[in-house]
Amino acid sequence: MKTFTFKHRWLAIISILILSGCSKDNSLFPSTENKLEGQWKYEKVRYCKDWAISGENLTEQYENLIIEFNSDNSLKQVDRISGLEKTGIWSLEEDTYYRYQAEGSQAQYRERLNASLIHPVTDELELLNWKNLMVTKRKITCIEEKDGGTYTYKLIKL
Numbered sequence: 408m409k410t411f412t413f414k415h416r417w418l419a420i421i422s423i424l425i426l427s428g429c430s431k432d433n434s435l436f437p438s439t440e441n442k443l444e445g446q447w448k449y450e451k452v453r454y455c456k457d458w459a460i461s462g463e464n465l466t467e468q469y470e471n472l473i474i475e476f477n478s479d480n481s482l483k484q485v486d487r488i489s490g491l492e493k494t495g496i497w498s499l500e501e502d503t504y505y506r507y508q509a510e511g512s513q514a515q516y517r518e519r520l521n522a523s524l525i526h527p528v529t530d531e532l533e534l535l536n537w538k539n540l541m542v543t544k545r546k547i548t549c550i551e552e553k554d555g556g557t558y559t560y561k562l563i564k565l
Contacts, residue, residue: 437544439499439518439540439542440478440499441478442542442543442544443476443497443499443520443542443547444476444477444478445475445476445564445565446473446474446475446564446565447473447474447475447476447547447562447563447564447565448470448472448473448474448562448563448565449466449469449470449472449474449560449561449562450466450546450561450562450563451464451466451559451560451561452464452465452466452468452469452558452559452560452561453465453466453558453559454554454556454557454558454559455556455557455559456555456556457555457556457557459556462556462559465558471486471487471488472484472485472486472487473485473487473565474562476497480496480497480498481494481495481496481497482494482495482496482497482522482524483495484524491526491527492527493524493525493526493527493533494524494525494527495522495523495524495525495533496522496523497520497521497522497535498520498521498522499518499519499520499521499540500518500519500521501517501518501519502517502518502519502538502539502540517538517539517540517541518540518542519536519537519538519540520535520536520537520540520549521534521535521536521537522534522535522537523535535551536551536552536553537549537550537551537560538550538551538552544564545563545564546561546562546563546564547560547561547562547563548560548561548562
């Protein structure tokens with residue numbers, strides 16, 4: 408009959424901890440959807456025209472906006488000054504981009520957030536297409552290509 412060595416016991420303990428997890432969504436590594444849920448504010452926004460060397464800081468234009476992602480894929484954006492509240496829906500999808508290296512290109516995958524917001528008075532539709540989406544428990548970073556350039560967003564969780 409074999410006895411458990413110290414290594415076997417340590418491996419069993421680590422396995423139990425990993426499999427049991429301790430986050431509210433019952434996984435050790437929460438999904439992007441779960442990390443997105445909640446209210447966010449824009450910390451920094453930059454815009455750079457295509458082929459330009461430098462960009463401009465647009466943070467002031469976004470600093471009063473709060474965006475809220477809900478688990479049912481609904482979305483709300485509120486302007487804290489005017490009280491204007493846009494509502495809509497959001498979804499995530501895997502996005503392929505190519506990372507070029509000396510040996511050739513290599514496909515990389517990141518998530519992309521697609522969302523639509525409706526203006527409550529004019530019914531104007533606003534589309535969000537955030538690429539290179541990186542979400543942690545407290546921070547979102549992404550880019551959006553529109554208006555002849557690239558916007559870079561950094562948001563923090565409230």
